[in-house]
Amino acid sequence: MAKTMAVNAGSSSLKFQLLEMPAEEVIAQGVIERIGMDDAIITIKYDASVQATGADDSNEVTLSKDGKGKKYENVTAIKDHSQAINLMLQKLTDLGIISDFNEITGVGHRVVAGGEWFNHSVVVDDDVLAKIDRLADYAPLHNPANAMGIRAFRKLLPHAISVAVFDTSFHQTMPAENFLYSLPYEYYTRYGARKYGAHGTSHRYVTERAAAILGKPLDELNAISFHLGAGASITAIKNGKSFDTSMGFTPLAGITMATRSGDVDPSLVYYIQEHEGLSNEQMLDVLNKKSGLLGISTISSDMRDLEAVQDTNPHAELALKIFKDRVIRYAGQYLAELGGKVDALIFTAGIGENDKVTRAAVLEALSYVGVKIDHEANDVRGKETVITTADSKITGLLIPTNEELMIARDVESLKNK
Numbered sequence: 001m002a003k004t005m006a007v008n009a010g011s012s013s014l015k016f017q018l019l020e021m022p023a024e025e026v027i028a029q030g031v032i033e034r035i036g037m038d039d040a041i042i043t044i045k046y047d048a049s050v051q052a053t054g055a056d057d058s059n060e061v062t063l064s065k066d067g068k069g070k071k072y073e074n075v076t077a078i079k080d081h082s083q084a085i086n087l088m089l090q091k092l093t094d095l096g097i098i099s100d101f102n103e104i105t106g107v108g109h110r111v112v113a114g115g116e117w118f119n120h121s122v123v124v125d126d127d128v129l130a131k132i133d134r135l136a137d138y139a140p141l142h143n144p145a146n147a148m149g150i151r152a153f154r155k156l157l158p159h160a161i162s163v164a165v166f167d168t169s170f171h172q173t174m175p176a177e178n179f180l181y182s183l184p185y186e187y188y189t190r191y192g193a194r195k196y197g198a199h200g201t202s203h204r205y206v207t208e209r210a211a212a213i214l215g216k217p218l219d220e221l222n223a224i225s226f227h228l229g230a231g232a233s234i235t236a237i238k239n240g241k242s243f244d245t246s247m248g249f250t251p252l253a254g255i256t257m258a259t260r261s262g263d264v265d266p267s268l269v270y271y272i273q274e275h276e277g278l279s280n281e282q283m284l285d286v287l288n289k290k291s292g293l294l295g296i297s298t299i300s301s302d303m304r305d306l307e308a309v310q311d312t313n314p315h316a317e318l319a320l321k322i323f324k325d326r327v328i329r330y331a332g333q334y335l336a337e338l339g340g341k342v343d344a345l346i347f348t349a350g351i352g353e354n355d356k357v358t359r360a361a362v363l364e365a366l367s368y369v370g371v372k373i374d375h376e377a378n379d380v381r382g383k384e385t386v387i388t389t390a391d392s393k394i395t396g397l398l399i400p401t402n403e404e405l406m407i408a409r410d411v412e413s414l415k416n417k
Contacts, residue, residue, distance in 0.1 A: 003027065003098065004106040004411045006404035009149025010142075012036055014084050017404040018097065018104070021412050024405060028097045030072075032084045040078035042087060045071050046097050061095070070095075081145075082152040089156065106161045106415050107153045108407035110201065112142035112251070114166030115192055121169065121410040124150055124162040132164065138196065138250065141288075163411045170200030173241040178337075181249075195253075197245035199227045202348060202401040203235045209384070209399050210344045211240065222342050224334045226327065227401070228358065229349035230258035230301065234327065236334035244337055246330050252287055255326040256319075258301035261291035262326060293319045303351050303358070324358060328365045335369060342394050345371070347387075348401040354381045363388065363396050371396065 008015040017029040030044035047069060061072050072095060078084045092098045109124070113135045122128055129147060136143045146164075154162050171179075179195040180188060187193040203225045211218040218240035225235045232255055236244040246254030256262045264287070273283045294301035297319035299309070306316040335342060345366070347359050356378050363373040370393025378387040380398065388396035 002105040002415075003103050004108065004408045005104055005153075006108045006110075006407040006411075007149055007153065008110040008403075009081065009145050014081065014088070014149060016088065017408075018092065019405070019408045021106075021408055024408070026404075028092060029404075030088070032078065032088060035078050035081060035084045038077040039075050040084070041073065041075050042078075042084075042091065043071065043073045044088070044091060044095065044097075045069055046095065081148050082155065085149075085152045085156055101157060102159060104157055104160050106163065106408075106411040107157060108163045108165050108411040109146060109150050109153070110167065110403065110407060111146040111150075111164045112167045112198060113139035113196065114164075114168045115196065116172070118164070118166045119169050119172035121163055121165045121407075121414065123414050124154070124164050128164060138192075161411065161415050163407075163414050165201055165407045165410050167198045167200045168196040170204045171195075171197035171235070171242040171245050174244060178244040193249060195245070195248045196250075197233065197235070197242065198247045198251045199231070199233045199235075199349075200242070201403045201406045202227050203233075203237070203242065203245075205402055205406045206346045206348045206397075206399040207237050207240060210346050210397055213384075213386070213397060213399075214343060214395060216343060221344070222338050223344040223346055224331055224338075224342060225346045225348070226331075226352050226362070227349045228327070228347065228352035228355075231260070232257045232327075232349070232351070234330045234334065236337055238338060244334060252284075255330060256296075256323045257292045258303075259289045259292045259294045261287045261295070293323060296322055303355055307355075307357065324361045324365075327358070327362055331362060331366060335366070340369065345388075345394055345396045347396070347398050353398060353400050356380070359387060359396070359398070366394070369393060 002021050004019050004021045006017045012035045014032045018027045019025060020027055028044055028046040032040060032042045034040040061070055072091060089101055111132055115135045115138060117131050129150060132143055132147045150162060181193060183193060206225055207223060208218060210223055211221045221237060221240045223237040225237060227233050231251055234246045235242055252260050254262050269283060292301060293306060297306050297316045299316060300306060306320050310317040310320055351358055359378055360373055363371050372389040372392040374387055374389045377385055382400050384400060385398045386395060387398050
């Protein structure tokens with residue numbers, strides 16, 4: 001069977017998953033971190049039944065605790081993404097996961113910003129790459145790295161189809177009243193100043209799963225999707241499509257996140273910048289990397305750290321309250337936007353999948369519309385589960401996201417056209 005690779009390239013990292021398609025079976029997955037440094041780390045996890053056929057990597061391969069999986073890990077100097085990808089492909093061959101590079105017939109790339117140019121995934125050509133480059137201002141931390149990964153894979157795997165899967169494309173169905181800001185209209189026509197959202201691939205996946213779980217046609221499903229992780233966004237789903245979303249022109253807007261501020265009065269930003277003597281870049285750094293849970297708690301951006309000390313640390317307790325408050329505010333707003341006609345409340349991503357306390361807080365806050373939490377069912381981590389009672393007016397769902405599978409599916413769809 002053909003093998004497809006789903007890729008998420010960061011500025012100094014590369015996450016990947018290799019799937020056998022159309023069986024949708026994960027063969028291997030891994031990450032390369034600290035690219036550009038002498039102590040870069042490459043990690044590959046794969047099936048324990050695979051036998052190494054190339055170089056002897058016995059010193060770097062270990063069995064997982066359950067004995068069903070193997071893990072290859074090594075620290076080495078990696079100067080750039082091209083070398084990282086070449087090393088990763090060579091290791092997949094050495095470990096017997098693939099026999100040669102030609103087995104990989106498609107590569108799907110996560111790209112954060114697609115602007116209004118891309119409302120669906122596309123086969124990459126020079127024009128597509130040029131547009132991804134031009135959209136770098138919309139996602140300066142992501143698009144350049146995404147483009148770098150695409151170029152490196154196209155060079156090393158010229159026989160494989162390359163597909164760009166955009167975080168923003170799912171949200172291109174939002175109506176103008178939801179995506180436009182109340183700014184002079186000319187800023188939209190000149191600069192594309194509007195809400196684009198993010199996490200679209202994740203929201204799309206869990207929406208499709210929710211429809212399947214509820215046995216409801218996708219085009220009839222109304223839902224609120226909570227992608228709660230270090231980066232977090234909430235999306236109102238109407239008739240199976242994105243109707244509104246919390247992130248804005250960039251992923252900085254919306255709810256409180258791990259280190260991002262979420263929504264802030266622009267005048268306050270200007271006020272702080274003037275009084276602190278900060279440049280534009282420094283102010284953006286504060287909003288993106290020093291705010292959110294970290295900024296309020298003063299100790300950590302990790303929900304688990306804060307929950308461990310909330311009884312003795314008032315800053316940690318306050319940070320958790322603010323996070324939950326902002327999530328509940330958007331939930332209430334989207335309930336109103338959908339006219340109260342909501343079939344499902346979907347929780348996904350790191351916090352959404354693993355933090356029962358946050359899920360419970362949101363569901364209990366919505367009890368006024370007939371939501372009834374099943375506390376026993378909610379006491380679970382990372383498992384697809386209905387977490388509300390049978391008589392709840394809206395079904396609460398925990399659905400682990402699978403963006404890599406969505407990327408692979410898009411590759412297969414375009415490969416067959």
